[in-house]
Amino acid sequence: MTEPARVEGPWVRFWRDFSESRLALVGLALLALVVAIAILAPVISPQNPYDLAQLDVMDSKLAPGEASGTGKTYWLGTDDQGRDMLSGIFYGLRISLGVGVASTIFALAIGLVLGLVAAYFGGWVDTLVMRIVDIQLSFPAILIALVLLAVLGQGVDKIVVALVTVQWAYYARTVRSSALVERQKEYIEAARVLALGQARVVFRHLLPNCLPPLIVVATVQVAHAIALEATLSFLGLGLPITEPSLGLLISNGFQYLLSGKYWISFYPGIALLVTIMAINLVADQLRDVLNPRLRK
Amino acid sequence: MSGPPLLSVDGLRMHFFTKAGVVKAVDDVSFAVGRGRILGLVGESGSGKSMTGYSVMGLIDPPGRLVGGRIVFDGQDLTRLDAAAWRRLRGNRIAMIFQDPMMTLNPVLRIDTQIVETIRAHADVSHESALARAREALARVGIASPDERLRAYPHHFSGGMRQRVAIAIALLHHPDLIIADEPTTALDVTIQGQILFEMQKLCRETGAALIWITHDLSVIAGLADEVCVMYAGRVVESGTVAEVIERPLHPYTRGLIDSVPSRNERGRPLRQIPGMTPSLLELAPGCPFRERCSHASAACAESPAVTEPAPGRCLRCFHPVHA
Amino acid sequence: MLAYAIRRFGQSFIVLVFMSFLVFVGVYAIGNPVELLVNPQADEAERIRATAALGLDKPFLEQYWGFLVGAAKGDLGKSFVFNVPALTLILEKLPATIELAFVAMVLAISLGIPLGLVAGLKPDSFVGRGIMAGSIMGFSLPTFWVGLVLIMIFSVHLGWLPSNGRGETVLVAGIPVSFLTMDGIAHLAMPATNLALFKLSLLIRLTRAGTREAMLQDYVKFARAKGLPQRRVIGVHVLKNILIPIVTVIGLELGSVIAFAIVTESIFAWPGTGKLLIDSINQLDRPVIVAYLLVIVSLFVVINFVVDVLYSLLDPRVRLGGAAAAH
Numbered sequence: 001m002t003e004p005a006r007v008e009g010p011w012v013r014f015w016r017d018f019s020e021s022r023l024a025l026v027g028l029a030l031l032a033l034v035v036a037i038a039i040l041a042p043v044i045s046p047q048n049p050y051d052l053a054q055l056d057v058m059d060s061k062l063a064p065g066e067a068s069g070t071g072k073t074y075w076l077g078t079d080d081q082g083r084d085m086l087s088g089i090f091y092g093l094r095i096s097l098g099v100g101v102a103s104t105i106f107a108l109a110i111g112l113v114l115g116l117v118a119a120y121f122g123g124w125v126d127t128l129v130m131r132i133v134d135i136q137l138s139f140p141a142i143l144i145a146l147v148l149l150a151v152l153g154q155g156v157d158k159i160v161v162a163l164v165t166v167q168w169a170y171y172a173r174t175v176r177s178s179a180l181v182e183r184q185k186e187y188i189e190a191a192r193v194l195a196l197g198q199a200r201v202v203f204r205h206l207l208p209n210c211l212p213p214l215i216v217v218a219t220v221q222v223a224h225a226i227a228l229e230a231t232l233s234f235l236g237l238g239l240p241i242t243e244p245s246l247g248l249l250i251s252n253g254f255q256y257l258l259s260g261k262y263w264i265s266f267y268p269g270i271a272l273l274v275t276i277m278a279i280n281l282v283a284d285q286l287r288d289v290l291n292p293r294l295r296k
Numbered sequence: 297m298s299g300p301p302l303l304s305v306d307g308l309r310m311h312f313f314t315k316a317g318v319v320k321a322v323d324d325v326s327f328a329v330g331r332g333r334i335l336g337l338v339g340e341s342g343s344g345k346s347m348t349g350y351s352v353m354g355l356i357d358p359p360g361r362l363v364g365g366r367i368v369f370d371g372q373d374l375t376r377l378d379a380a381a382w383r384r385l386r387g388n389r390i391a392m393i394f395q396d397p398m399m400t401l402n403p404v405l406r407i408d409t410q411i412v413e414t415i416r417a418h419a420d421v422s423h424e425s426a427l428a429r430a431r432e433a434l435a436r437v438g439i440a441s442p443d444e445r446l447r448a449y450p451h452h453f454s455g456g457m458r459q460r461v462a463i464a465i466a467l468l469h470h471p472d473l474i475i476a477d478e479p480t481t482a483l484d485v486t487i488q489g490q491i492l493f494e495m496q497k498l499c500r501e502t503g504a505a506l507i508w509i510t511h512d513l514s515v516i517a518g519l520a521d522e523v524c525v526m527y528a529g530r531v532v533e534s535g536t537v538a539e540v541i542e543r544p545l546h547p548y549t550r551g552l553i554d555s556v557p558s559r560n561e562r563g564r565p566l567r568q569i570p571g572m573t574p575s576l577l578e579l580a581p582g583c584p585f586r587e588r589c590s591h592a593s594a595a596c597a598e599s600p601a602v603t604e605p606a607p608g609r610c611l612r613c614f615h616p617v618h619a
Numbered sequence: 620m621l622a623y624a625i626r627r628f629g630q631s632f633i634v635l636v637f638m639s640f641l642v643f644v645g646v647y648a649i650g651n652p653v654e655l656l657v658n659p660q661a662d663e664a665e666r667i668r669a670t671a672a673l674g675l676d677k678p679f680l681e682q683y684w685g686f687l688v689g690a691a692k693g694d695l696g697k698s699f700v701f702n703v704p705a706l707t708l709i710l711e712k713l714p715a716t717i718e719l720a721f722v723a724m725v726l727a728i729s730l731g732i733p734l735g736l737v738a739g740l741k742p743d744s745f746v747g748r749g750i751m752a753g754s755i756m757g758f759s760l761p762t763f764w765v766g767l768v769l770i771m772i773f774s775v776h777l778g779w780l781p782s783n784g785r786g787e788t789v790l791v792a793g794i795p796v797s798f799l800t801m802d803g804i805a806h807l808a809m810p811a812t813n814l815a816l817f818k819l820s821l822l823i824r825l826t827r828a829g830t831r832e833a834m835l836q837d838y839v840k841f842a843r844a845k846g847l848p849q850r851r852v853i854g855v856h857v858l859k860n861i862l863i864p865i866v867t868v869i870g871l872e873l874g875s876v877i878a879f880a881i882v883t884e885s886i887f888a889w890p891g892t893g894k895l896l897i898d899s900i901n902q903l904d905r906p907v908i909v910a911y912l913l914v915i916v917s918l919f920v921v922i923n924f925v926v927d928v929l930y931s932l933l934d935p936r937v938r939l940g941g942a943a944a945a946h
Contacts, residue, residue, distance in 0.1 A: 142878050257767060258770070353844055399837035401838060403838070403935075405855070405856070413851065
């Protein structure tokens, strides 16, 4: 995040408003850490948790810090296959964040286009799109995702499809409502009178003004997507065992929880929690900064 | 005026302690009003006139706080009362009517509920007899078929009708003092006249004192006995209505009078006071009006003290208009 | 009112038929259940016989039509796995889910509204901030993980509460319930808390925001100016106004509580419909999946209708049906 220091540009002002909340800064720092870990996982992990050659069954289900037969120390313990939990969590973060961000981008793109189209053309197009949105939003996301995954089966691509399906409607609704507000304003009318092309009016004029609420919704939705993916994987319907996200790690450790081997579930859970909290803290502050009406 | 006045406010200060700094919303305000008299409290929005009213009612919420002065009502200093005692006075011996009748009645409660609860908050009576009193109260403010009206919700009423209901509620316990905060501003002109007339009549009948808060000097001219002109949280000038309007001393009062359209000056452009009310946040010392005042001099950087240029008149200015 | 109800149910019926089609198309595409049900050593003839017995050899539209005709008679097909009517299976499990969802919702409401009121009345106090921080936590924590932590603490570490099942049940009007026995309550405590947490956080936020908004309104100032005691101002004037959005949200959330019960039931092995759904998905038991979804959708429809009626009772400005259309 580089800001031009000389003139008080919009970025400088944005940063000043954002950094007003210490909690939001903590969130941002945590988020940066989590993202860095996810990107650098192959470099910083003590072992490659999915290279079976590196695993030793002798080291299975070791408690955090417990002395191991092979002389290695596993700071967060190991799972049933002798996999280092710390490495597992680093790689799991990578998958969880990747799935969350990817599904958010696709859902945003689809929702954005449909929302703009609905707002710009109005009439039956608007009615059709919004009716679908309404019906979909009247059902809990988890139910729709579950049924979809039941139909589609497991896999990264499948879960992204499921997450996109449950998320696009939020964006469509957000974009449509802010685009409708903007559409009433004179400058859009002026752009029309100037006979600028429709695409130009939509993308150069309507779109930039819909962005602030969209950014807020997108941030919150990344957190939702990550939580939802973790939940689905926990239920055994998300990712295959070959690509374990945090949710799958937690699910994997669940069976050992009752015998007191808490770490296999607990630490991935903490990683998940920190990620979601960090995103939510950032999102809360973004909402305040980008929407002056809500500032009190 | 014989004997002590019903209400005398003396050196009242009410400040808001916000994160950005202290806002001196009411800053050394003094006035008095006797039984059966009508006092006009005039000023622009932000002059502290409403906050003065709320202070007398004990309706100041944090971050606002009374920081000084006395509010003596019928021989009792209200600032020393505890919350419960102040509550027993409110709506009983001191009543208040607000500006916007659309907002003051609770939209989800029936009219009878809102009247009966007020009666039973101060009198130990049965629901039935309270209902009977509610019916009388509505009839008194000129609402036809009160039985039917009692069972209605506020949104069934017009703005004028709602304000009548609010007035009926204020008068329920025959208060000694009524504080009316711009009660006609949100209404149509014809309704305004009716409400003004009726308020005046009801006060004369019951002998209640009335404090009428408004930004509109012309309303005060036909209604009040005395007037206090407020600016930036202070009373800048006070006296009887006739004298203040005939012979305004403070340049601000003069400006207010000049900006009222009057019949005999038709065709002449209205004069207006240049500039805006200053922000009360960390207001610099000195006369707050000096930035907008044509009479201002270097002396005005000091706060002018209250003087008594004539019996019964008060003024806070170094350069009175007529003197 | 009656016309409104009829129109409303008409619309709902169309949604229901539409949903049944979508669900049927979707579920129809899931794997081949015969593979899972027939003995792996079975020969081709046996497979064909099994396929025919399940009606899977017919064209898709014929299967759907058969399903619709059956559904109209209250027959949603037989479970492939248990060989009993799918609807019976769901209805058997439904009381457990409804009990769990109901207790969770009662917990969320009875704690959420008072806590939200306190946080809204004293937003800057220590207590107010604490409540808000808790609600933000409750929003961020994934339900299933909270469930795990609860088990970790109360079952494994402290050993106070059982981690699975319904415990001892009592028949009330022929329906088994847990909340009337001590053992049942012990079993209910963790799942209900777990399921309530998210709704609790939501209700705290909503109530707090509503309270803060309402306290600034003139009608509150006027109510105080009338000399009403604080408890009446808050308990009647403020509460009745903020209840309107709260009831709406509670209604809408009832459906999602039942959906989220899927997760909670899986963690705590609560024998309800959610667990049945997950099992059925894993076993490709199509009729049960379809029946579950249709029952849940119907439940949503009923809930939404009740919420609309409640809404009109709370807010005199809303009148159901024709009267409101004039505005």
